[in-house]
Amino acid sequence: MNADQSASRDELQAGLVALALDTAIATPLLAYLSLLDRWNRTYNLTAIRDPRDMVSRHLLDSLAMHAYVRDVATLADLGTGPGLPGIPLAIAVPSLQVTLVESNGKKARFLREAVRSLGLGNARVAETRAEALDEPGAYAAITARALATLADILAVGGHLLAPGGRLLAMKGARPDEEIAALPTGWRLQAIHPLAVPGLAAERHLVIVERSGD
Template sequence: MSEEPSADSEVDASVDPWNGDARLPAYFGDAWPAIERFHAFLVDQGELRGLLGPRELPRLWERHLLNSAAVVPFIPDEGVVVDVGSGAGLPGVVIAAMRPRAQVILVEPMERRVAWLLDVIERTELANVEVRRARAQELDGALEADVVTARAVASLDKLFRWCAPLVREGGALLAMKGARAADELAAAGKVMRSVGLSDGRVHEATTIAGTEPTRVVSAVRGRGTRVR
């Protein structure tokens, strides 16, 4: 188990302009205690354990936690959510905190990141999360999800191939992408259709006023309901 966050870590993180912003607990609501503990753990251990670069610490809230939260409105309250390439737990841990009735499975192949995720689960006391050490393409037939999420993992054509087998009929794949999301989706359209996904769309998702929108690419398995 890692040590409690140090006073020095709190000072280092004070340059983040979002620290202490009253809109954060209001936005996260019931998920706030777990999110706040997750943030503190990232500040204290994220750089030390090779999960975040030093330049990311002053922008954890907007660039990482709020960015991850932007995908949550596209996820149902209940069901199975598989976060592929979960890494530091973004967005998987945020999803678990904000969707407490969902079962969230964090898929991560690297041993040291798996150890981190297990520590995060213990630290945040989230009861609806489990970790699988694997690559997405190794879980075909072993997992079936209502939603598969991915953030900063791979290009869309690769994600479609790796993740489509994990999505149940009518379920959705949600990939968090950058400014060229629409171009990437257009280029991967043929692959998307070949693996049984359809209705590819790019959504601009917002969280708190003043933050940059997050681009979420959605695709549905089979003839499922459109992602809102």
């Protein structure tokens, strides 16, 4: 292990402790990061190229919402890109069944290789656009880390939610304008500030559910 790898592991383990997660998951998380780093050199899967930046901005940022999926059975991660937040969450919460929804072919190929090489029996890849995923009502939750507005996410993925299902949207600054523009039939259930170890930027988890109207 070189100095950069050692520093990444130390930073990740400290972040996992801060998030009240088992540090044993650092090993599969770093294996995922190593695979992403290798593929990124050829396929440009993410603009973040420094592995230490990936620890905070990819892994820990994704894992900051782990407490809100622990009681969720099924999660569809829409526009997951290279698997964020879906793969870190699948590693951290083995009881969670994650569908990684990604229409880009090269990213979907990477996702399939990551699921295979990491042995993630609780993750699967759906190479399709979210609105074309023909699994209505199949999910207890959907999430999207960097995909459009709340209204847009619901427009393409709302059909996937089971009765009582929720959108868990990862946002930066509190998106009050997006909340005010929620479409008819949906309402804000909660908004939670998230603390991401190693990041000073604002993060919020916005939870949206169907209204009783």
